[in-house]
Every structure is written in structure tokens, then in C-alpha cells.
Amino acid sequence: AEPCTNNCGFVDKASTLNGTLRLEGWAYLSSREERAHAVLVAAVDPSAQPRILSVTFPGYLRPDVAKALGNPDALDTGWSAELPAASTPVESIRCFGYDAESGTVYRLGRSRPVS
Secondary structure, three states: OEOOOOOOEEEEEEEEEOOEEEEEEEEEEOOOOEEOOEEEEEEOOOOOOOEEEEEEOOOEOOHHHHHHHOOHHHOOOEEEEEEEHHHOOHHHEEEEEEEOOOOEEEEOEEOOOOO
16 A cells, blocks of 8 residues: 555544444545545454455545645545444554555555544
8 A cells, every 4th residue: 555645534433333343534535636436444464364344435525624625625535434343353454545547545544543
């Protein structure tokens, strides 16, 4: 994955309810000034091959992101994903913004520790 060097996005929230882990955040392709084409949620364990757990598509409205970036094209960058909480240890979950035109993925940061 390419390093995120300029406002690529974040995992803003992770919560567990009734055995379901819900992740929420935003993903933005700053070089294209548009939302990411997809968000990949993966389990990255040093002792095993990475596994894709979920693919989701940004589209939720995030006026806070558009305002912070000073770009109305960043309005629909919000995303969420749900997966079984027991499917993988939460510390090994990584999220990536995907640029389908270049085939590049960018690791999304975490606004706060996932717990």
C-alpha cells in the first residue's frame, strides 16, 4: 500500500454491538479530488497472508470532511463496514482507500485507537 501523505482518510469509529464490528470513516483520493472508489477492510496478521474481510463504497455525506479539506467534492467520502466481531482480532484490521484507475491502495489512518 502507498503511504497516505495528503488527506486520504481515516477510520473514525469502531464499535461492537451484538457480535458485529462496525467501522466508520472517510476515504478521499486527493490526487483526483474525489472520494475513493472503494474501501478495503483487511486482516493483516504477520504470521499469515492478508485477508480481505469486506469491500465497501464511500457515499455517505461528510460535511465535516468537505469543510476541513475546503473542497465540496469531499462531501460524499463517508463509508461504513460491518463484519462479525469474532472474525479476526480487531488489532489486525487495516482499512485502505482504493483508486480503481491507478490500481493503488492507500492505508487509512485511525482517528483514535480501535477498541
